[in-house]
């Protein structure tokens with residue numbers, strides 16, 4: 347069998363041929379290369395070895411069954427109902443640069459708007475030129491309310507004013523965009539802490555949701571990024587984006603091995619409808635069947 351190390355599980359398991367003892371090593375390599383974590387990979391390899399001690403080769407279905415047995419419980423543990431019953435819900439999207447925060451914010455606004463919730467987006471990325479216009483373009487297209495401020499202003503000050511307005515208008519869901527930042531830049535991380543405290547100044551009874559947006563193509567750096575953001579802010583959810591373009595979904599299993607923050611949504615494209623709630627079984631099916639992506643809503 348010609349099993350080249352591949353970058354995604356679709357390609358690893360996309361073959362329908364038998365797996366022999368010799369090809370197991372290649373399979374292990376391929377799992378690592380597609381960012382499946384060490385712990386999960388070793389468990390899978392051990393289970394495959396045990397199974398193989400009884401027969402000289404394994405079918406695709408047998409390998410898939412073992413993978414599901416090991417990965418599914420881990421992923422089910424990461425499922426969470428996205429929105430709590432608090433009113434209003436305040437959701438921050440945080441993360442490093444360019445992962446898809448603003449796009450995901452627009453997708454969430456679209457989703458909640460469709461559920462007939464009153465949504466306000468707060469454009470609190472006052473750092474990157476054009477960040478506010480980017481969000482403005484999205485919300486105009488979707489006909490959703492936006493609170494804007496001046497470039498360069500303190501994002502907490504902008505947030506405070508936006509929160510006061512949201513409270514006065516009886517908004518159900520407040521979505522707050524933030525500027526991308528590296529987890530190693532302490533002053534910028536402190537700025538996010540300050541923003542979190544600002545929510546409690548206006549709505550003392552509300553614990554904001556802090557969702558970290560992660561680009562599926564990030565690779566191993568994702569762990570240190572996630573851990574730092576989690577330590578600083580107490581993340582309450584993760585959103586994995588760009589699963590359509592990379593299919594490196596194995597990194598979700600690495601996350602499951604090391605961090606117990608639930609995954610709330612998956613980004614599967616650049617359009618407003620390309621956001622799906624995280625469901626463990628659906629996600630694993632997506633990894634195994636390329637065609638499955640077509641089953642999900644597209645514009």
Ligand SMILES: Nc1nc2c(ncn2[C@@H]2O[C@H](COP(=O)(O)OP(=O)(O)OP(=O)(O)O)[C@@H](O)[C@H]2O)c(=O)[nH]1
Nearest residue numbers: 443444445446447448449526587588613614615616
């Ligand atoms: N293919 C694909 N592209 C995405 C997805 N989500 C976001 N993008 C693209 O990723 C790029 C960056 O998205 P932004 O939303 O600007 O990312 P950001 O995190 O807000 O960036 P900064 O504010 O600069 O930190 C854009 O070209 C988006 O269209 C996704 O799920 N799939």
Ligand SMILES: [Mg+2]
Nearest residue numbers: 447448471477
């Ligand atoms: Mg942005």
